[in-house]
Amino acid sequence: MPWSWRYEDADGQPAEGPAETFGTQADAESWIGQTWRELAAAGVASVELMEDDRSEYRMSLLATGQ
Numbered sequence: 001m002p003w004s005w006r007y008e009d010a011d012g013q014p015a016e017g018p019a020e021t022f023g024t025q026a027d028a029e030s031w032i033g034q035t036w037r038e039l040a041a042a043g044v045a046s047v048e049l050m051e052d053d054r055s056e057y058r059m060s061l062l063a064t065g066q
Contacts, residue, residue, distance in 0.1 A: 001051050003028040010045040017044055036061050
């Protein structure tokens with residue numbers, strides 16, 4: 001099952017981001033760990049990890065207090 005990320009802006013609306021897919025959850029999480037700063041700088045406020053159409057979890061890319 002492919003894993004991917006969905007991106008949202010600060011208003012909770014879909015945001016532009018790389019259309020990467022990964023073979024494992026660990027690969028997807030490793031990738032986001034390496035790229036979250038660039039995504040946040042481009043206006044992505046939160047990401048949602050997807051396995052096919054199922055949401056695994058959502059997390060903020062904003063610093064605490066923002």
